[in-house]
Amino acid sequence: MVSQPRLPRFGRALSVSAALLALAAIAILFAALRESSESPYRPVVMEEPLLVFAEFGSTVDKILIAPAANPESLTLIQSVPHADGWGINPAPEMVAGRTAFTVLPSDIQPDRSSAAELWVLDIKTTSKVRLARDADLLVAPILREDGGILVYRRTEDSGAQSLIRVDLETRTRRVLHTDQSEFGVFPIGFDEKGNLLFTRISPSGTDLLRVTESSNLEVLLHASDEIARDWTVAPDGNAVAFVTPVLEREQIIHQAQIVSLNEGNITAPVDTSRGEQYSPRWRYDGSLAIGCSTNSSSGSAPIVITASEKIILPAAPVGFDVPLGWSVDGTYLAVRHFSGTGSRDPGDETLVILGGASTRVEITATSDLLFLGWSGA
Amino acid sequence: MLGFILGALVLGIRNTTPTAEACAFDPLRPTAYEADALRNRYLLMIDAASQNRLFPSDSFFRLPAVEVGTRTNRADGIAAIPVEVLRAIGWVESSLTMASKSTRFESIGPALVSFDCGHGIMQVTSGMTVPLGTAGHPSDNQIAVATSDAHNIARGARILAAKWNDAPSSRPIVGTDTAGDPTLLENWYYAIWSYNGFTSLGSKKSNHPLDPNLSWPRAKYLCDGTQSRSRYPYQELVIGCMANPAERGGSDLWVPVPVTLPDFTQPQFFNAIGLANFTSPYQAMDIPTPQPAHRTQIPLTSNDQAAQLIGEPRLRVNDGSVTIHVNGTPAQKSATIRVANPGTRILSWSAIPSDSFLVVDPPAGSAVGNGTPCSAAGCPDGEFTITINPTLLSATNASGTVVIASPNASGSTEIKVHVFAEFEVAAPGTSRSP
Numbered sequence: 185m186v187s188q189p190r191l192p193r194f195g196r197a198l199s200v201s202a203a204l205l206a207l208a209a210i211a212i213l214f215a216a217l218r219e220s221s222e223s224p225y226r227p228v229v230m231e232e233p234l235l236v237f238a239e240f241g242s243t244v245d246k247i248l249i250a251p252a253a254n255p256e257s258l259t260l261i262q263s264v265p266h267a268d269g270w271g272i273n274p275a276p277e278m279v280a281g282r283t284a285f286t287v288l289p290s291d292i293q294p295d296r297s298s299a300a301e302l303w304v305l306d307i308k309t310t311s312k313v314r315l316a317r318d319a320d321l322l323v324a325p326i327l328r329e330d331g332g333i334l335v336y337r338r339t340e341d342s343g344a345q346s347l348i349r350v351d352l353e354t355r356t357r358r359v360l361h362t363d364q365s366e367f368g369v370f371p372i373g374f375d376e377k378g379n380l381l382f383t384r385i386s387p388s389g390t391d392l393l394r395v396t397e398s399s400n401l402e403v404l405l406h407a408s409d410e411i412a413r414d415w416t417v418a419p420d421g422n423a424v425a426f427v428t429p430v431l432e433r434e435q436i437i438h439q440a441q442i443v444s445l446n447e448g449n450i451t452a453p454v455d456t457s458r459g460e461q462y463s464p465r466w467r468y469d470g471s472l473a474i475g476c477s478t479n480s481s482s483g484s485a486p487i488v489i490t491a492s493e494k495i496i497l498p499a500a501p502v503g504f505d506v507p508l509g510w511s512v513d514g515t516y517l518a519v520r521h522f523s524g525t526g527s528r529d530p531g532d533e534t535l536v537i538l539g540g541a542s543t544r545v546e547i548t549a550t551s552d553l554l555f556l557g558w559s560g561a
Numbered sequence: 562m563l564g565f566i567l568g569a570l571v572l573g574i575r576n577t578t579p580t581a582e583a584c585a586f587d588p589l590r591p592t593a594y595e596a597d598a599l600r601n602r603y604l605l606m607i608d609a610a611s612q613n614r615l616f617p618s619d620s621f622f623r624l625p626a627v628e629v630g631t632r633t634n635r636a637d638g639i640a641a642i643p644v645e646v647l648r649a650i651g652w653v654e655s656s657l658t659m660a661s662k663s664t665r666f667e668s669i670g671p672a673l674v675s676f677d678c679g680h681g682i683m684q685v686t687s688g689m690t691v692p693l694g695t696a697g698h699p700s701d702n703q704i705a706v707a708t709s710d711a712h713n714i715a716r717g718a719r720i721l722a723a724k725w726n727d728a729p730s731s732r733p734i735v736g737t738d739t740a741g742d743p744t745l746l747e748n749w750y751y752a753i754w755s756y757n758g759f760t761s762l763g764s765k766k767s768n769h770p771l772d773p774n775l776s777w778p779r780a781k782y783l784c785d786g787t788q789s790r791s792r793y794p795y796q797e798l799v800i801g802c803m804a805n806p807a808e809r810g811g812s813d814l815w816v817p818v819p820v821t822l823p824d825f826t827q828p829q830f831f832n833a834i835g836l837a838n839f840t841s842p843y844q845a846m847d848i849p850t851p852q853p854a855h856r857t858q859i860p861l862t863s864n865d866q867a868a869q870l871i872g873e874p875r876l877r878v879n880d881g882s883v884t885i886h887v888n889g890t891p892a893q894k895s896a897t898i899r900v901a902n903p904g905t906r907i908l909s910w911s912a913i914p915s916d917s918f919l920v921v922d923p924p925a926g927s928a929v930g931n932g933t934p935c936s937a938a939g940c941p942d943g944e945f946t947i948t949i950n951p952t953l954l955s956a957t958n959a960s961g962t963v964v965i966a967s968p969n970a971s972g973s974t975e976i977k978v979h980v981f982a983e984f985e986v987a988a989p990g991t992s993r994s995p
Contacts, residue, residue: 240788269789296765367839409836411762411836413777429831435827526826533780551788
């Protein structure tokens with residue numbers, strides 16, 4: 185039942201027999217990403233990278249920061265009270281020192297369908313501000329690269345789902361798009377012009393769409409006949425990466441895909457001999473980390489694909505890693521480490537920092553840790 | 562940044578405070594008895610409910626025949642459900658509590674009612690959203706669900722059985738290779754999902770295990786308060802609690818059972834739950850039993866034990882007549898009525914006023930009988946207060962009645978209420994001297 189992605193606008197995906205051509209396309213794509221990423225999106229690293237994460241508590245989540253080089257040195261910067269048992273659901277990445285999250289307030293009976301609050305947290309000032317009280321809890325908000333715009337999802341009384349744009353300076357809110365699809369829409373990021381990218385899942389699969397500031401809608405890609413997930417937008421906004429399910433050796437595994445939004449070609453940057461692939465995450469220079477698990481007893485490490493090579497990061501003795509995000513300067517990668525062998529038996533989960541000199545440092549805690557992002561200050 | 566903060570402080574937020582749906586007792590809340598902290602009473606009642614021993618002759622609270630078989634040969638089986646599933650659902654729904662968190666164990670307090678009208682231990686929502694009795698009052702069944710632990714558990718068990726029986730007409734089957742055997746815990750996967758709503762991927766209430774909003778992969782739910790529920794579909798919460806029981810008094814509340822989840826790396830499970838298949842009646846979502854499978858351990862319970870848990874509650878109310886002076890002293894402005902249970906176990910009671918100017922709060926509750934621990938203030942009797950809404954009085958002198966009855970004890974008592982509302986009326990344009 186699984187299928188390769190197809191492109192209604194650009195033709196069918198490249199077949200396996202065109203593997204050589206695909207590799208060439210990857211190289212071109214990465215070269216382009218690297219070139220374009222050098223000017224507008226090069227980060228300003230103020231100080232050492234700081235990992236920002238949340239520690240789940242039954243009624244209050246703690247927001248903590250820790251230096252990547254010394255993660256035991258924790259600083260509590262905020263506490264977020266919430267409905268009993270229901271922690272925050274953060275944006276996948278921090279932008280411009282800000283993170284955003286949905287959360288069920290403490291004064292309502294907890295239920296996943298309750299209207300959630302939407303908050304934005306400034307890491308430098310540690311101030312948090314509530315932006316809305318009508319968000320869908322399970323759908324993570326996303327922040328635009330400049331940190332000035334946020335998009336979240338709201339379910340209307342009619343059942344339609346709206347993607348709401350919030351200007352963080354003026355606090356004005358505007359519906360960018362309302363959708364009546366059978367399953368749902370999910371904001372994933374912004375393209376190079378600041379237009380919202382989102383996915384729509386329907387009985388026919390997962391599509392990638394773009395909506396402009398003037399609410400013009402465009403279907404960019406049919407990504408999969410099934411559920412494409414773990415979407416991430418390249419730092420220059422010109423490409424997306426995600427994973428799709430494929431049938432491999434009588435098992436369903438996920439495989440990473442990359443799509444150039446300008447050219448529309450889909451490529452699979454890592455062959456399935458690397459086993460299941462997870463959660464591609466871009467680095468500022470256009471390199472891409474992809475988690476892998478080989479269902480073996482020994483550890484599986486993420487792969488980093490640069491414009492010129494594939495680098496295998498240091499693996500744990502056992503288990504596998506699911507990338508979460510690169511530090512602003514690209515020297516550290518936060519991952520969810522699983523002690524098991526793969527999706528069938530993931531084992532226990534911990535938050536780990538992979539760094540230079542082949543280091544792996546686990547953040548220890550007595551409850552779940554949730555990655556919020558990296559701060560350079 | 563300053564502008565950001567100032568803007569955040571100054572500009573308004575759309576007032577979308579979550580609004581409660583109407584519930585059977587709105588705007589008031591009944592009271593309920595909270596049993597022991599070790600949950601012994603509730604666990605014994607769950608044992609009994611799982612075997613249809615609590616109210617086997619009551620069509621609203623008894624278990625239906627639980628169907629057995631695949632889509633082509635479904636037939637009625639015995640009226641029993643796995644006790645393990647019922648326990649874990651009770652824990653996920655309410656931590657096995659009947660009253661609100663502020664209520665001490667072995668005492669009476671406000672009943673547990675969620676914003677979406679989930680009531681009590683099993684958070685029964687079905688049939689609890691609007692009053693279904695006469696003249697806009699709650700029905701006896703609603704009162705029992707809200708105030709009687711035994712009825713609440715029995716009703717939750719019946720709803721769960723109904724979710725199972727929704728297959729194959731409107732739900733998929735687990736156990737295509739095991740004849741849909743309801744004694745296999747793994748076969749309850751879709752029924753558990755349905756207890757919280759058989760919601761699709763992408764909805765705000767999604768319980769779809771492959772929903773992209775839920776991280777993949779994910780560690781198992783440990784049911785120990787260290788993981789956020791928002792990261793798991795409902796059925797994984799319940800199955801996680803079956804494998805990882807809470808501990809009270811130094812012991813696990815139940816024997817752990819490592820129920821196997823469907824393995825979505827296997828095509829037979831992944832394909833079944835595919836997007837195109839999520840359409841009623843979901844026949845393409847039928848799946849085999851996840852292996853290794855685990856069979857329910859039928860609890861040692863008996864009709865006598867169930868009868869002891871339910872007891873023989875009796876209704877007794879002393880006062881037959883009260884007088885209320887609307888403009889009297891604070892003590893004269895209301896009347897408090899105590900509801901006693903000279904019988905055993907838990908009495909459910911309701912107090913129904915005859916007229917709209919009579920306000921009865923709480924409108925229903927519990928009273929504890931002999932032999933049942935109830936040590937806190939307010940025990941063991943129930944209590945309600947009658948006050949007057951003067952805007953609904955048609956005359957300065959009025960009278961009405963409040964009928965106290967019980968869904969689980971015979972008889973009723975009528976309290977006569979005499980109301981005096983002798984207001985001073987000033988002439989227009991004048992004011993009273995201080």
